[in-house]
Amino acid sequence: MKHFIKETDFAANELPGLFATARRLKQSRGQPAAPVLGGQTWAMIFAKSSTRTRVSFEVGIHELGGNPLFLNKNDIQFGRGETIQDTAKVLSRFVHGLIVRTYDHEDVVELTKHATVPVINALTDFLHPCQIYTDAFTAAERWAAPGGDLVAALKGRKIAYLGDTAFNMANSWILGASLFGMKLSLAGPAGYAPSKEIQAQLKAEGRALDYHFTNDPYEAVKDADIIYTDVWTSMGQEEEEAQRVADMKPYAVTAKLFAAAKRDALFMHCLPAHAGEEVEQAVLDNPRSIIFDQAENRLHMQKAILAALTVKTRT
Ligand code: CP
Ligand code: NVA
Numbered sequence: 547m548k549h550f551i552k553e554t555d556f557a558a559n560e561l562p563g564l565f566a567t568a569r570r571l572k573q574s575r576g577q578p579a580a581p582v583l584g585g586q587t588w589a590m591i592f593a594k595s596s597t598r599t600r601v602s603f604e605v606g607i608h609e610l611g612g613n614p615l616f617l618n619k620n621d622i623q624f625g626r627g628e629t630i631q632d633t634a635k636v637l638s639r640f641v642h643g644l645i646v647r648t649y650d651h652e653d654v655v656e657l658t659k660h661a662t663v664p665v666i667n668a669l670t671d672f673l674h675p676c677q678i679y680t681d682a683f684t685a686a687e688r689w690a691a692p693g694g695d696l697v698a699a700l701k702g703r704k705i706a707y708l709g710d711t712a713f714n715m716a717n718s719w720i721l722g723a724s725l726f727g728m729k730l731s732l733a734g735p736a737g738y739a740p741s742k743e744i745q746a747q748l749k750a751e752g753r754a755l756d757y758h759f760t761n762d763p764y765e766a767v768k769d770a771d772i773i774y775t776d777v778w779t780s781m782g783q784e785e786e787e788a789q790r791v792a793d794m795k796p797y798a799v800t801a802k803l804f805a806a807a808k809r810d811a812l813f814m815h816c817l818p819a820h821a822g823e824e825v826e827q828a829v830l831d832n833p834r835s836i837i838f839d840q841a842e843n844r845l846h847m848q849k850a851i852l853a854a855l856t857v858k859t860r861t
Contacts, residue, residue: 548855549658551651551667553675553721554751556854561725565683565696568850572843581611582853586642588612591633592668593619593648594781598817599668599676602844603645610849615641619648634660643855649782664855671782672743674714677816678722680847684840685772685812701727706770706807708763708797709824710790712738713783715776715816720744720757730757733766735793763797770807774814775799775824791823799825804832812836 588607607614619625624633634657637644643664646654651672658665667675682700690699707719711734723730739759748755760766767773778794779787804813813835821827
């Protein structure tokens with residue numbers, strides 16, 4: 547049983563095929579397609595808000611011939627204290643896969659221990675792997691030769707990640723850059739250095755701690771191919787907002803900072819964005835901003851992931 551709860555759940559040698567499938571699904575969208583999830587229902591348990599993830603999964607499952615079943619955590623007994631173990635066992639009797647967005651990553655790990663169907667991480671406080679695969683695909687679309695190997699096009703490219711370097715998106719890029727063979731510089735305030743947990747994850751996987759962390763945003767963006775940022779106040783951190791905005795102000799992606807990267811550097815953001823906070827509107831609107839391609843590609847990449855994980859065990 548294969549799950550996708552962290553970037554490294556697909557091996558490096560599986561990635562070219564996965565990305566090629568996403569490209570094929572994108573190019574053939576709207577044409578008659580094999581019902582890869584025909585007769586299946588996939589449950590989507592969400593404990594946090596979502597626009598892109600929810601809609602791209604619901605549309606994607608439908609387009610693959612399956613049925614998405616959206617479950618707000620508070621509407622099911624899980625939200626009233628039914629255990630993760632029992633929830634996993636019960637839902638596994640009904641559905642063909644579980645897609646989960648929640649706070650504590652360990653809850654998703656726990657689900658995988660008891661579910662007998664594939665589990666996909668749709669964002670935790672620790673990681674957002676569906677987003678990173680999509681982002682890598684979106685950049686590679688710009689760099690690969692037509693029909694060429696998308697994953698190979700990422701190798702050696704440099705990404706500069708600015709702002710909150712201690713939460714899910716930064717963690718996911720730390721794992722993702724290692725997997726894709728990219729160079730990663732993170733720039734954030736001293737109190738937000740990459741966490742012990744992500745360092746422990748790298749070590750547990752035998753991966754080098756080869757990212758670079760600096761407090762100087764200009765040092766990070768030098769020679770970068772991608773400038774990436776995320777909101778400064780993530781879901782669940784609302785009470786810390788004033789402090790976070792004050793701490794992260796020097797790391798805002800301004801037009802001046804963007805101009806200090808490579809001349810053809812791309813700007814990326816997982817969205818939602820707060821213009822005027824972590825990024826200037828002019829950067830969001832720059833022709834080298836590919837934020838809406840990222841958003842669209844969630845659909846194509848997640849369809850490829852669903853197709854790779856599905857097990858034809860039940861009709
Ligand atoms: N980027 C992303 O995951 O967006 P949503 O929170 O809208 O799903
Ligand atoms: N870091 C953000 C990402 C949203 C897609 C959050 O967790 O709220």
